[in-house]
Amino acid sequence: MRETLAQVEAWLGGAQLRQIATANPEFVMRAQEDEEFRAVLTAADLCLPDGVGLVWASRWLGKPFPERVAGSELVYHIAELCAANGASLFLLGAAEGIAAEAGQILQTRYPALHIAGTFAGSPALAENEALVAMINASEAAVLYVAYGAPAQDKWIARNKHALTHVKVGIGVGGALDFISGRAIRAPRWMQRLGLEWLHRLWREPWRWRRMLALPRFVAAVLGRSKGNSNRYTW
Ligand code: UDP
16 A cells, blocks of 8 residues: 555656556456456556455465555545645546545545545446546546446546546546445454455345356466466466
């Protein structure tokens, strides 16, 4: 988290948009089949291990990440960083009203923070141009996009050259729902045991089909470590 924030702070002074993805095993398995998503993640400036499965895999494969970097925590830290650096923040996505609510909560928490704008919108191509125009007019330096993966990450990649002021664009998944209090994070003890995904499945059981990616991910990692690396291309 510390390294991530130092990197984001450096990027705030840069000339181009830097893209951050908050990845988990579902991302990795989805990227096996979705070529566009794979290209987006490969080209991203930073892919963070948001899911504990990625931390486990990194250890198993002998290139350990120092820690999990939870997107739902990162959004607070980057907001604080924005406040300290005079960088404005735009919140895009989530259900109607959620981004505005999350913006108010962040604003109260970090009084120096400038919320450049909030808007639900949708990742549909038909809305693309209007959203880009709105974000450009806001002159936001940091953009959170909450359209879920892979739509949010594709959205940022597709627009990174059209967004004239944004220095850092991040796909934040359900983070605005967590900030607004609409969704509740797992209790600390579950987070510590690496069971946040189980809590999510319990709260949002419709995720079960997507979460089948988890056992497939484990099998792929174990298979790869046994030298069977042909099956998956990562
Ligand atoms: N969302 C949205 N428009 C869409 C699809 C999703 O605004 O067309 C929002 C949704 O309301 C939620 C977030 O995107 O706030 C997706 O959160 P989720 O936790 O499902 O992210 P994922 O696990 O897919 O990365």
